[in-house]
Amino acid sequence: MKYTLLIAASIITTSLFGQNFSEQDTLRGSITPEREWWDLNYYDLYVDVDPDQKFISGKNTIRYKVVKPEQVLQVDLQPPLIIDKVTQDGKALKVEDNGNAHFVQLQKIQKKGDFNEIIVHYSGHPKVAVRAPWDGGFSWAKDTNGKDFVATSNQGLGASVWWPNKDHMYDEVDSMLIRIKAPKGLMDVSNGRLRNVDEATNTYDWFVSNPINNYGVNINIGDYVHFGEKYKGEKGRLDMDYYVLRDNLEKAKKQFQDAPKMMKAFEYWFGPYPFYEDSYKLVEAPYLGMEHQSSVTYGNQFENGYLGKDLSGTGWGLKFDFIIVHESGHEWFANNITYRDIADMWIHEAFTAYSENLMVDYYYGKEASADYVIGTQKNIVNDKPIIGPYGVNQEGSKDMYYKGANMLHTIRQLVDDDEKWRQVLRGLNKEFYHQTVTTKQIENYMSKKSGMNLSKVFDQYLRTAKIPVFEYKVDDTSVKYRYTDVVKGFKMPIKIVVDGEMHWITPSEKWKTEKIKGDLSSLKVDRNFYVQSKG
Numbered sequence: 001m002k003y004t005l006l007i008a009a010s011i012i013t014t015s016l017f018g019q020n021f022s023e024q025d026t027l028r029g030s031i032t033p034e035r036e037w038w039d040l041n042y043y044d045l046y047v048d049v050d051p052d053q054k055f056i057s058g059k060n061t062i063r064y065k066v067v068k069p070e071q072v073l074q075v076d077l078q079p080p081l082i083i084d085k086v087t088q089d090g091k092a093l094k095v096e097d098n099g100n101a102h103f104v105q106l107q108k109i110q111k112k113g114d115f116n117e118i119i120v121h122y123s124g125h126p127k128v129a130v131r132a133p134w135d136g137g138f139s140w141a142k143d144t145n146g147k148d149f150v151a152t153s154n155q156g157l158g159a160s161v162w163w164p165n166k167d168h169m170y171d172e173v174d175s176m177l178i179r180i181k182a183p184k185g186l187m188d189v190s191n192g193r194l195r196n197v198d199e200a201t202n203t204y205d206w207f208v209s210n211p212i213n214n215y216g217v218n219i220n221i222g223d224y225v226h227f228g229e230k231y232k233g234e235k236g237r238l239d240m241d242y243y244v245l246r247d248n249l250e251k252a253k254k255q256f257q258d259a260p261k262m263m264k265a266f267e268y269w270f271g272p273y274p275f276y277e278d279s280y281k282l283v284e285a286p287y288l289g290m291e292h293q294s295s296v297t298y299g300n301q302f303e304n305g306y307l308g309k310d311l312s313g314t315g316w317g318l319k320f321d322f323i324i325v326h327e328s329g330h331e332w333f334a335n336n337i338t339y340r341d342i343a344d345m346w347i348h349e350a351f352t353a354y355s356e357n358l359m360v361d362y363y364y365g366k367e368a369s370a371d372y373v374i375g376t377q378k379n380i381v382n383d384k385p386i387i388g389p390y391g392v393n394q395e396g397s398k399d400m401y402y403k404g405a406n407m408l409h410t411i412r413q414l415v416d417d418d419e420k421w422r423q424v425l426r427g428l429n430k431e432f433y434h435q436t437v438t439t440k441q442i443e444n445y446m447s448k449k450s451g452m453n454l455s456k457v458f459d460q461y462l463r464t465a466k467i468p469v470f471e472y473k474v475d476d477t478s479v480k481y482r483y484t485d486v487v488k489g490f491k492m493p494i495k496i497v498v499d500g501e502m503h504w505i506t507p508s509e510k511w512k513t514e515k516i517k518g519d520l521s522s523l524k525v526d527r528n529f530y531v532q533s534k535g
Contacts, residue, residue: 021392027074027101028158029342029393031170034074034103038064040166040173041115047163048181049188049221051148054140056081057123060164064117066110073104073118076160076167081124083164088118100160100167120164127161129153132287133297137161141286143223143245148183150221151285151297156342156395159214170340170436172211179205182221189220189243191295192278208294209277211434213338216293220283225249231260231280234272238263239279248284251302256282258321262328265362266355271426274336274433282324289323291330291352298323312375316360316368329355332429340436343388345395346462347442350386350404357405366418370528373409376402377530382465387439397465406530407461413528414457414493415450424449456490461530463487468531470494470507474520480513481505495526502526 026032040062047058062075077083078100086093086104094105104118127137133153141149152162160167177195180188181203192208220243227249228241240259244252259282267273273280278294285297288307300323301307310317333351354373361369380403388396397403415421427449428442439462447454460468464487472481483490486509493506499518525533 019389019394021389021394024099024101025392025394027098028076028167030391031168032074032101034070034072035166035168035171037066037068037070037110038073039067040171041065043165043173043176044179045163045176045217046179046181047219049150049183049219051140051150051183051221053125054128054138055123055125056138056162058163059119059121061117061119062164062166063115066112066114066116069110069112071106071110073106074166075102075104075118075120075164076100076158077102077120077122077164078127078158078161079124081122081126081162081164084121084123086118086120088116093118100158102164122164127157129287133290139286144247145223147223148186148221149223149245149286150219151287152219153285153287153290153297155215155290156393158393159217162219163217165214167214169213169215169338169342172213172338172434172436174211176208176212176217177205178208178217179203180219180221185223186221187224187243189224189281189283189295191217191293210275210293212293213335213436216291216335218290218292218295218297220285220295220297222284224284227253229260231263233263233276234267235276238273238276241279241281242283243281244284248302252284255302255321256324258324259328261320261363262325262359265359266329266332268362269355269358269422269425270332271429274331274429280328280331282328289327291327291334291348293331293335296324296327296331298327300324311379312372313378314371314375316364316372316375317356319364320356320359322356325356325359326352336429336434337432337442338436340438341390342393342395343390344437344439345388346386346400346404347437347439349400350408353401353405354408357409370409373402373405374527377406380406382467384465386462399465403461403530407457409528410461410492410530411446411450411454411457413495413526414452414454420450456487457492459487460490460492468492470525470531470533472523472533472535474523474535476520478513478515479520479523480511481507482511483507483509492529492531494529494531496523497526498523 042063044061096103129137129139132139136154136157139151143149158167178190182188188204190206192206195207196205224243231238275294281295285299288299290297305318306322329352334348339347357369357373360372384397386396386400388394443458466485468486469484491508
């Protein structure tokens with residue numbers, strides 16, 4: 001009966017979004033009955049990495065609290081990896097497999113409020129990342145000296161592509177031990193702080209003391225050298241550590257000066273770095289980069305911009321290292337505030353794309369930052385809504401990045417008070433500190449703290465692919481105007497410019513006429529509002 005209901009949910013999703021979703025999509029993307037009855041408490045993950053064979057083996061101890069008594073527990077692990085056995089209290093348990101989902105038949109009676117553990121042993125050849133980080137898995141590379149250079153990346157695809165876990169974003173583990181056995185002569189860098197190195201086996205133990213989402217967990221193995229600094233931040237001393245391949249040390253010492261600059265700007269705009277206890281690390285990887293919590297990976301070739309390019313086309317994007325800034329911005333929006341369902345991935349990407357603009361704002365001023373974010377509009381395609389279908393592990397349009405950033409830039413104009421806007425951004429990170437959230441929670445908070453109902457703004461920019469069109473007609477003394485291509489009830493105020501003077505107006509779907517002094521043939525919409533104009 002449970003699986004019948006899950007399939008039915010998939011059929012409903014198909015009818016709403018015109019896409020075909022399988023039972024596996026629903027098992028991966030929904031809070032199934034076999035997930036909801038237990039709450040993650042602790043992971044103890046051990047992985048032995050063999051680059052020569054592209055093979056891994058290990059185990060994950062999963063500690064959980066019983067929320068309500070049930071006897072079947074879902075663990076996720078993606079083929080070709082296999083579960084070798086699962087035990088509880090030393091007893092082997094039966095496991096029923098259904099693709100990526102594995103249903104553990106518990107023998108011990110599960111009592112509400114109890115903390116229990118299972119140990120999942122596994123092994124195999126994990127999926128090789130074809131185009132990391134977009135198509136994730138293991139990256140098996142070599143450095144210029146022929147030494148192994150190995151990393152994981154797995155957002156969207158799921159952390160279960162390389163280790164067994166409860167692979168849904170709604171439930172973050174409270175803390176975690178990550179133990180990685182690396183080849184002799186190489187080092188592993190993972191999340192949190194280094195607790196111990198077993199020199200006999202070359203096993204590195206990293207401990208994460210804060211809640212962490214599964215996709216934020218990572219392995220990085222290479223011939224690393226380390227340097228670092230102590231940053232005086234809002235919560236005191238923050239350890240900022242950098243791990244790069246041996247031959248890149250001098251380049252990194254110069255390029256990574258952007259890291260404390262980023263930290264200063266983002267603590268100003270977003271509040272304290274959310275993981276002081278676990279430190280901040282920037283780790284070189286054999287792909288472009290990813291926002292792994294307290295272990296941000298970097299592969300931008302030690303250049304400013306995005307691989308030396310300015311995604312805004314304005315010049316401002318070459319003033320900073322895109323990967324350091326963007327991926328670190330995710331520490332606030334992705335790792336601190338985390339979506340419950342990947343359909344709401346815009347919460348991560350819109351705010352973080354917008355953080356690039358705020359970096360420019362902090363160091364070069366408001367007009368420069370406006371140039372940057374408006375310049376990124378050329379990357380918007382308006383192909384489909386930013387919010388995707390729920391419950392099937394499906395994100396929305398890639399416009400979540402720059403359309404999302406321009407939506408936030410527009411809301412800043414509506415707030416019309418930069419200090420108040422800063423407090424909204426900081427307030428988000430305080431209100432939802434170390435939490436998983438929904439779009440509605442973010443919408444409601446921003447409406448409340450801004451003092452204005454932003455629901456139609458969010459409906460327009462997140463739930464449709466349409467951009468508001470401001471239509472207008474002018475004569476010698478007045479302007480007639482309205483919105484088209486908008487959701488019902490859309491009445492977003494905008495600024496228009498006439499003879500260099502700014503005027504606030506509030507268009508709706510109905511024509512309005514307003515007398516305005518000046519040469520109305522010069523009328524234009526303030527560039528800071530993401531609307532199209534037609535006059």
